[in-house]
Amino acid sequence: MKELYVPKEVVIRHVLQETEDSFIFRLPFDKGYMPGQFMQVSLPLIGEVPISICSYRDDALELLIRNVGSVTSKLCRLRAHDKLYLRGPFGNYYPMEKLTGNSLILIGGGSGVAPLRSIVEYVCKNRRDYKEVFIFFGFRSPYDILFRKELERWKRNFKTRVTVDKPDEKWQGDVGVVTRLVESSGLDNRDKAVMICGPPIMVKFVGESLARMGFNNDQIFVSLERHMKCGVGKCGHCMIGDKLVCKDGPIFQYSEALKLRDQ
Numbered sequence: 683m684k685e686l687y688v689p690k691e692v693v694i695r696h697v698l699q700e701t702e703d704s705f706i707f708r709l710p711f712d713k714g715y716m717p718g719q720f721m722q723v724s725l726p727l728i729g730e731v732p733i734s735i736c737s738y739r740d741d742a743l744e745l746l747i748r749n750v751g752s753v754t755s756k757l758c759r760l761r762a763h764d765k766l767y768l769r770g771p772f773g774n775y776y777p778m779e780k781l782t783g784n785s786l787i788l789i790g791g792g793s794g795v796a797p798l799r800s801i802v803e804y805v806c807k808n809r810r811d812y813k814e815v816f817i818f819f820g821f822r823s824p825y826d827i828l829f830r831k832e833l834e835r836w837k838r839n840f841k842t843r844v845t846v847d848k849p850d851e852k853w854q855g856d857v858g859v860v861t862r863l864v865e866s867s868g869l870d871n872r873d874k875a876v877m878i879c880g881p882p883i884m885v886k887f888v889g890e891s892l893a894r895m896g897f898n899n900d901q902i903f904v905s906l907e908r909h910m911k912c913g914v915g916k917c918g919h920c921m922i923g924d925k926l927v928c929k930d931g932p933i934f935q936y937s938e939a940l941k942l943r944d945q
């Protein structure tokens with residue numbers, strides 16, 4: 683019980699700068715976790731923030747942290763051998779076992795691609811359990827592309843497309859919102875599960891596109907973000923409707939997420 687609330691000190695193994703404002707931290711961790719779960723990451727006298735786990739490994743976990751404010755800016759200054767503090771893993775996770783035998787469609791925007799990377803790593807370890815994997819990621823510009831190296835690797839094994847809103851002169855890939863990639867894929871809903879993570883407006887438009895393509899809301903999973911404090915279902919800070927995002931979520935079937943939005 684105590685360990686739910688008491689952060690554990692860890693020494694950072696490795697830091698990789700992904701974009702101007704986003705960094706991947708590799709941390710020692712042997713407690714086990716599943717794609718979709720998050721950690722509470724803190725620095726003494728600074729604060730604590732929820733961050734999705736973006737890996738699936740036995741002896742380590744990776745976090746992609748984007749510098750957006752007071753705590754994340756301090757975290758993003760840390761380097762290998764510095765210390766930070768962790769609680770977790772918390773929250774529910776994508777129902778990977780129930781989804782065996784399906785193809786997976788992963789749709790992400792901006793730093794919302796973080797938990798989807800964890801799914802790809804999980805699938806790579808359990809490749810025979812799933813059919814095809816489709817990856818559709820959208821970013822503001824080529825400079826904002828996250829997991830660039832992984833995307834090159836994934837392209838060899840999975841149907842992977844990346845789009846940007848604002849291309850530069852060197853960009854040769856897709857341009858426009860990620861919804862367009864989804865619509866132009868021509869995918870049907872047979873034996874498929876869809877995981878969407880990104881800004882709420884992106885989730886809304888992708889959800890509408892999928893509905894037009896014949897997908898039903900029970901085969902779509904979304905990750906919800908709310909301001910959090912305790913992370914363990916005690917303080918009520920992350921409540922939406924009658925659900926606590928830190929405990930009942932952050933992963934919800936889209937049908938349920940829509941009901942919560944309307945409450």
Ligand SMILES: Cc1cc2nc3c(=O)[nH]c(=O)nc-3n(C[C@H](O)[C@H](O)[C@H](O)COP(=O)(O)OP(=O)(O)OC[C@H]3O[C@@H](n4cnc5c(N)ncnc54)[C@H](O)[C@@H]3O)c2cc1C
Pocket residue numbers: 720729730731732733734735745746747748749750751752753754755793796797906907908909910932
């Ligand atoms: C379950 C979950 C998973 C997350 N995963 C990641 C991740 O993998 N990588 C990552 O970089 N960030 C992630 N976030 C968002 C991250 O927690 C916030 O960016 C962080 O809390 C901001 O803290 P700050 O003190 O740096 O910024 P602040 O100074 O507190 O705020 C800066 C801006 O960010 C907004 N903000 C603060 N907290 C949140 C929040 N929880 N959700 C949405 N907006 C917020 C504020 O309204 C403000 O506009 C996740 C959030 C949740 C709830």
Ligand code: FES
Pocket residue numbers: 909910911912913914915916917918919920921926927928929
């Ligand atoms: S953050 Fe405290 S109940 Fe969810």
